[in-house]
C-alpha cells in the first residue's frame with residue numbers, strides 16, 4: 039500500500055462503514071466554500087501526504103465555491119465534467135482528480151462519474167482547489183455514507199489540496215501544521231468567533247488560468263529560494279498574531295499582519311528560480327490604491343494568493359469609501375451572507 043492509501047485507510051477506520059468503498063446510494067453530493075488565507079500556507083514538508091511547513095488561518099467566503107456530484111460507473115476510466123463540460127482523461131484537471139479518486143476505489147474496474155461546478159474561476163488564484171477538493175470529499179462521504187466528522191473530512195480533503203483542509207468550515211478556520219509524520223494531526227478546525235462587520239472585497243484583475251499551479255509554484259520556492267528559510271518561522275508567528283486578533287477583534291492588527299504575511303510570501307515567490315510573479319500591472323496599481331486610502335485614514339488592507347487578484351480586508355463602516363475607490367467590486371460579508 040502507498041503511504042497515501044495507508045493514510046486514507048487509517049482515517050476511514052473511523053468511518054461508520056465496514057465496507058467504505060461500497061456505494062450506499064446512487065449519487066453523492068457535496069458543496070463547499072472557497073477560503074482565503076489570512077496567514078498563508080506556501081511549502082510542504084511532505085509532498086505525498088500534503089503536510090505543510092507551517093500552520094495557516096483562513097476565512098471562508100460563503101456563496102463562492104464548488105458543488106460536486108459523484109456516482110460509481112462500470113467503465114474503463116473516470117468521467118469528469120467541469121462546469122458541464124466533459125474533460126478528456128488526459129486533461130491535467132481530470133488526471134489530478136482521478137489520481138485522488140484512486141485512493142477510494144473498491145476494485146480495479148471501479149470508476150467514478152464526477153460532475154463538478156465551480157462558481158469561482160478555476161485555477162486563477164481564487165482557491166478553486168480548496169472548495170473543489172472539500173466538495174469532492176463531502177460528496178464521497180455522502181455516496182459511501184462514511185459519516186465522518188469535520189476533522190476527519192479535513193484530513194481527507196488535505197490530501198487533494200492543502201488549502202481544502204480549511205474549506206470544510208464556515209467563518210475563520212485554523213489548519214494545524216501537525217507534528218506526526220503519519221499526517222493524522224494535520225487538519226483544520228473552525229475558530230468559532232463571529233465578526234459580523236468583517237468584509238472582503240474581490241478586485242478581479244484577471245480570471246484566466248494561472249501559468250503555474252500552486253502545487254508546482256510552492257515546490258519551486260522550497261527548492262530554489264534562499265529567502266524561504268525565513269518563511270516558516272514568520273508564518274507561524276503571523277498565524278498566532280492573526281488568531282489573537284480574531285479573538286480580540288483587533289482589526290488593525292489582523293489587517294496589518296495579513297497584508298505583511300501575503301507580501302512576504304510573494305517575496306519568496308519572486309526570489310524563486312525561475313521567478314514566480316503572479317502579479318500583473320493592475321495588481322500593483324490596486325495595491326497603491328489601498329496604501330493611498332490607508333494614508334487618508336481609511337482602514338483597509340489586502341491579501342493575495344497565487345494569482346493576480348487582490349482580496350481587500352475592511353470593516354463594514356468603510357464600505358462606502360471602498361466602493362468609491364474601487365467601483366462596483368464584489369463584496370462578501372462572511373458572517374452575514
Ligand code: ADP
Pocket residue numbers: 104130131134135154155156159160161162163164165166167168169170171174250251252253344345
Ligand atoms: P486555485 O488558486 O484555483 O486553487 P490551484 O493551482 O491551487 O489554483 O489549483 C487548481 C486546480 O485545482 C485545478 O487545476 C484542478 O486540478 C483543481 N480543482 C479546481 N476545481 C476543482 C473541482 N471543482 N474539483 C476538483 N478539482 C478541482
Ligand code: DP6
Pocket residue numbers: 074075077078079080088094167168198199200201202252253254342343344
Ligand atoms: C497561496 O492548497 O492550492 O493560496 O496543496 O498543492 O493543492 P496544494 O496547494 P494550494 O495552495 C494554496 C496557496 C495559497 C495560500 C493558502 O491558501 O494558504
Ligand code: CO
Pocket residue numbers: 165166167168199201252
Ligand atoms: Co489552490
